[in-house]
Amino acid sequence: MFSLTLKRVIKSGFTSFIRNGVVSLSAVLVMIITLLILSGVIFSSALLNHTLVSLESKADININFFPEVSEQTVQRVKAELETLPQVESIEFLSRDQILDNFISNRENSQTILSALEIIGDNPFGAALRVRAVDLSQYESISVFLAENYAVGTSNSIINDINEIDKKAIIERLQNIISVAEKFGAIVTILFIALSILITLNTIRLAIYISRDEIKVMNLVGADHGYITGPFVVAGAIYGIVSSVLVLIILFPVTYYLGKDTEKLFFDLNIFNYYLQNVGQILLIILISGIFIGSISSFLAIKKYLQNK
Amino acid sequence: MIYFDKVTKTYQDNTRALSDINIKIEPSEFVSIVGHSGAGKTTLIKMLLAEEKPTEGRVLFESTDVHLLKKHNVNKLRRRIGTIFQDFRLLPNKTVYENISFAMEVAGRSDEEIMADVPYVLDLVNLAEKSWNFPEELSGGEKQRVAIARAIVNQPDVIVADEPTGNLDPLSTFEIVQMLKKVNDLGTTVILTTHNKGVIDELSKRVITMEAGKIIRDDPTGRYVL
Numbered sequence: 001m002f003s004l005t006l007k008r009v010i011k012s013g014f015t016s017f018i019r020n021g022v023v024s025l026s027a028v029l030v031m032i033i034t035l036l037i038l039s040g041v042i043f044s045s046a047l048l049n050h051t052l053v054s055l056e057s058k059a060d061i062n063i064n065f066f067p068e069v070s071e072q073t074v075q076r077v078k079a080e081l082e083t084l085p086q087v088e089s090i091e092f093l094s095r096d097q098i099l100d101n102f103i104s105n106r107e108n109s110q111t112i113l114s115a116l117e118i119i120g121d122n123p124f125g126a127a128l129r130v131r132a133v134d135l136s137q138y139e140s141i142s143v144f145l146a147e148n149y150a151v152g153t154s155n156s157i158i159n160d161i162n163e164i165d166k167k168a169i170i171e172r173l174q175n176i177i178s179v180a181e182k183f184g185a186i187v188t189i190l191f192i193a194l195s196i197l198i199t200l201n202t203i204r205l206a207i208y209i210s211r212d213e214i215k216v217m218n219l220v221g222a223d224h225g226y227i228t229g230p231f232v233v234a235g236a237i238y239g240i241v242s243s244v245l246v247l248i249i250l251f252p253v254t255y256y257l258g259k260d261t262e263k264l265f266f267d268l269n270i271f272n273y274y275l276q277n278v279g280q281i282l283l284i285i286l287i288s289g290i291f292i293g294s295i296s297s298f299l300a301i302k303k304y305l306q307n308k
Numbered sequence: 309m310i311y312f313d314k315v316t317k318t319y320q321d322n323t324r325a326l327s328d329i330n331i332k333i334e335p336s337e338f339v340s341i342v343g344h345s346g347a348g349k350t351t352l353i354k355m356l357l358a359e360e361k362p363t364e365g366r367v368l369f370e371s372t373d374v375h376l377l378k379k380h381n382v383n384k385l386r387r388r389i390g391t392i393f394q395d396f397r398l399l400p401n402k403t404v405y406e407n408i409s410f411a412m413e414v415a416g417r418s419d420e421e422i423m424a425d426v427p428y429v430l431d432l433v434n435l436a437e438k439s440w441n442f443p444e445e446l447s448g449g450e451k452q453r454v455a456i457a458r459a460i461v462n463q464p465d466v467i468v469a470d471e472p473t474g475n476l477d478p479l480s481t482f483e484i485v486q487m488l489k490k491v492n493d494l495g496t497t498v499i500l501t502t503h504n505k506g507v508i509d510e511l512s513k514r515v516i517t518m519e520a521g522k523i524i525r526d527d528p529t530g531r532y533v534l
Contacts, residue, residue, distance in 0.1 A: 001416065008413055019401045216397045219357065220458070221386030222414040224379070 005226065013233020023206040024238065030202045031242035032249070034195035034292060035285045039250055041188045042281060046273055047265045052177050054266035056135055063145065064159045065125035067095065073157060074126045077149070081130060084144065086137035091129040098124040125159055135174070199292055203235060204300040214304040224305050228298060235297030239289025247282055250274060309335045309497060310356065310466065315365035317351055325351045326521045329365070333499065335465070338492045340508055341501045342532055343518035349501040353470050356499070357389060358382045387415045390459025394471035396451040398443040404430070404454050405439040411458045429457040433487065449480025456487050466497045473504055485510060508532040
């Protein structure tokens with residue numbers, strides 16, 4: 001009996017969606033706006049997260065050793081640092097590598113290159129580039145080095161450690177992103193709430209048009225579930241159709257914006273992101289669409305269900 | 309079968325729609341309720357369908373007070389009463405066939421029963437060829453015949469027809485009355501409200517006359533007297 005009723009309710013909902021073409025079209029158009037806003041939230045969240053991760057990955061500590069410190073000593077320090085849980089990776093840079101980098105970065109500065117020639121020998125020591133697990137861990141790595149290698153004293157093997165400037169910039173950017181995320185979340189919630197309200201009202205209007213029909217259904221003795229069901233199904237169909245259309249609309253939009261986002265947001269091409277996550281995006285907007293459509297219909301029809 | 313026991317209906321603005329109504333309707337009876345507009349005929353029908361509650365008194369359907377029924381049981385009661393209205397009250401977005409099958413669906417009938425019974429009743433009301441038309445494509449008389457088909461398809465115990473000929477031409481009126489008589493002949497109780505003198509005189513059945521919410525006459529084989 002249940003499956004028979006379900007079959008009839010689904011069929012009736014689908015028929016109602018087709019026959020009330022104009023009403024269905026307006027409900028779908030309104031819901032497309034809601035789902036586009038939701039998609040915007042998904043993409044902006046991806047861009048912000050990617051920016052933050054990219055910035056964090058650029059943070060590191062450069063430990064510069066004195067030129068006379070042997071490579072074995074530097075490797076020993078590296079091995080010791082690798083035992084720290086705060087350390088994610090360490091890159092060893094030999095004296096020759098550093099000299100090569102220095103020269104290649106200053107090819108046009110003849111004065112500096114001449115000075116190097118006058119010195120005759122490689123003035124640079126080897127270096128370690130340390131990357132921490134988390135931005136907040138750099139402080140403890142610096143403390144560890146200061147305590148164990150007497151950085152800044154005359155008998156230290158470490159010439160200097162440079163990490164402070166970059167860290168401050170990243171922390172500031174992190175704060176900006178955090179504030180932007182909070183502000184964005186509030187604006188997003190407001191937008192989503194507004195668009196849900198507009199969708200609810202559109203569906204309410206659609207059901208208001210059918211109020212006499214609902215009255216007749218009541219009079220012939222239809223159970224409330226049997227009256228509500230087709231409207232809820234039609235609401236869910238609004239959601240399904242809108243989701244598919246939104247997915248189609250997003251294709252050219254993300255394609256158009258892809259190159260720009262790549263330049264602005266650390267190589268994240270929004271079009272590639274869309275293609276790679278199309279299943280997940282569809283699932284989110286599909287579930288949201290079905291939920292908004294069916295719940296709106298359910299709430300809107302309740303008013304007309306009294307027996308009296 | 310149906311018993312209105314000292315039923316009074318007073319609205320919030322103190323308008324009295326019904327005053328101390330006592331009516332007993334037996335199974336298979338054909339009862340016409342006549343009176344001018346505002347006499348209380350429709351209020352009486354609404355009470356039987358549990359659409360309105362009496363201020364005082366009881367409305368009994370087979371010894372059950374219809375106003376003490378729970379929502380679910382009100383729906384069950386309505387499936388035992390076929391209703392026909394002056395404004396037809398068909399489902400505009402459903403075809404003639406679907407309007408009738410809907411009444412069967414809500415009563416929990418199987419697809420096989422629906423496929424067998426709907427064409428049969430459509431044939432009875434001479435609308436077989438209009439099965440797939442929508443109500444807006446039908447004439448008034450045809451719409452009312454669809455309403456009759458919908459009302460009788462579940463073989464209800466009672467048919468309530470509230471001014472069914474109010475919007476129809478004389479020929480359609482005659483057809484509808486003949487159909488109601490036929491339904492009654494087959495054993496279904498029919499309650500008809502009307503202010504059409506011709507219809508009442510043609511029927512020669514029991515007539516209850518109402519005026520200002522009161523019963524002023526109850527004739528077993530009455531004629532239209534106002």
